[in-house]
Structures are given as structure tokens and as C-alpha cells.
Amino acid sequence: MLEQNLYSLFRLLPPSFEDLKKAVCEDNIHSIFRLLENDNLRKLIVNDNQWALYPLLKEYKNTNFVEALKYMFIEEIKFDEDCLSRGQLQSKIWLVQELEKISLDLGVVFLCAGWYGTLATMLFESKLSVGKIRSFDIDEQTETIAEIFNKPWVIDDWKFKPVVQDIHDINFEEHSYVVSKDNGEFEVLWDVPDTIINTSCEHIENFADWYAKIPKGKLVVLQCNNYEEIEEHVNTHNSVESFASQTPMETELYNGELDLQHYKRFMRIGFK
């Protein structure tokens, strides 16, 4: 009866109320979206159009993750989506939050086994003071995508630059390394790192040798896990204490673990 009367009410109104009638009486989604005048939301929800997602995300948050994902969607660039898995993101959010509590100037950061450099994006977009970040990874496939995720800082006088190199070959006292340029040429750079970050310690063969190369007094941020099921995980630990025994530090600033349902991640921050 109510519905019948609503129809009769709308019959009293001019045709310009047609969408309101359909929205109220029929819950017509097309009419609702015409009334809301939110075209991107309509395209996303009604048509499942991912093109419309990116302007909405950009409207809500100024982050380069939007631009990077949009670019890779448009250019159909394939990447390992595990870099944005819940576990990966939670681990990196945790790292950024703990570093923000300590509130240190990170200076020149060497991101070891940096993969696609998503942590660099998060560090640059955090409250932390970051000079520049060099992301080292042995896999040359990571270089292009790392630059996409960090494009604003690549453009900004190479505040970010990925480097294809085995992290065992880094000289942490002072390091000369080769980066590729847009025109396909290469350039040699030189830096002294202030902060060394490695969030993939479980992947590092001969970890003790690698850690021994870091000079005393450097700020180190290390993550490891107890996820033994993966063959490439050659350096897992069952506790933060076990991880600590492998990574002695002169000054410990943070020790902790994060439960990620299927596995635990351990983190240590301090001056070696």
C-alpha cells in the first residue's frame, strides 16, 4: 500500500523526478547513480570498470601506489602481486611505524634485497626523514617496477634508484655501484650508507658473512620469519631471541614479533 501511494505521489511530480521515483520505488541502481552524480563510482560498481577505480583512490589518498598501479594496469605490466600481499604490507607498515616511534634521521638508506622497492615508497611517504634510498636486488626484473613504484623520487634528483647487484657484493663502508639511465646508458654512483635495511633475511644465504660486512655503528633494520615451508627460506628463525643471536647490535632500539596467521615475522632495529 505504501509503495502504491509512493507511485501515486511521484505521478503528481514532473518527469524530472523520474530518477528519484525509480530510485525510491524500485531501488534502480542506474537511477541512484544518476542522482548521486558520481560517475566513477557508478562505472566501478555497476560496470566493474577498474579504470574508474584509480581516480577514486587518488581522490581519497595522495600516494604513489595509486599512480604505480594505474600505470601498470594501463600498460599491462605484469608483476608479482605478492609484493602487495597482506603479510608483506603488514610487515612493512610495522617497520615504518616502529621507525617513526624512534624518530631518527635515516640519511642514506641501503635497502638490501629490496625487490620492487615498495618499502621505499612507504618510507618516502611516511613522517620519517629520508635522504635517499638505494634498493639493491640481484633480480634484474625488479628494476623497472621498483622505478614505477618510486617514480616521484626517481625524478627528484634520483632520491630513489634501484641497483641490480648481489647484496653480498656491497661495501657498506663506501660503495661504488652502477645504475641504469633512461637512455639505456649506465652511470657509476658512490655512496656511504647511514641506514641498512633488510626485510628478507630469511632469503639470505651465508647470512653471517653478509652481516659481518656491515661496519659497527650503522643503523640496521632487519626482518626475518619462521616460515620454513618455502625452499628459498634458507635463514629462518623460531624466535626473535634466535634472530638476535645471529644479529648482534651495540645498541638495540627495538625487538619484536608480528603474528601473521601462517607465520611470525621478527624485527630488530639498532646500531650495530
Next chain:
Amino acid sequence: METYKILDRFELMYPTNENFSDLRRAYIDRDMYSIFKISNADEELRKAVLEKNIHSIFRLAEGTKIVGTVDDLKKQCWNKIFTVYLDCYLLVSKI
């Protein structure tokens, strides 16, 4: 990367930004309240569509010149009379 995954990850990364949880609910659940919220919809429009609130419909139609048939007007009048009658009946029965 699929849309639902992107929405989930943005919600995870920016937990204090309600727009992402609303957008996720709008996309995955087609939750109308979230759709209206992220669209910053007019409150009367929201009440009219989601709550079928007749007062809001009248407020949205305020100042509009009425068209339609006498029958429609009659139905509306009868509806109004019935509503008033019912209100009176409920009031009296309480006394």
C-alpha cells in the same frame, strides 16, 4: 591486480581513512549506505532513497509545480487522511 585486492590493501595501509572501507563495502557488498556516504550525497536524498522517507521526498520536491491526475491527488489525500486518522486512533487508545 584485481579490484577487490587493491581495495583491501588500501584499507589495510590507511586504516584511519574511512573512504577506503566505504569504497570496499560499496564495491564488494554494494552497500547502499556506503555508496551514499562516499558520494557525499544530500541527506534528504539518502533518506528518501534508503529509508523511503516521505518527508524527505516532499522536501526534495519543495517548490515543484504539481502535475498528474486528480486520481493521484485523491490517493495522496486519502493516504494523508488515513495517516491522520491512524495517528488519532493510536493517541486515543493510549489515553
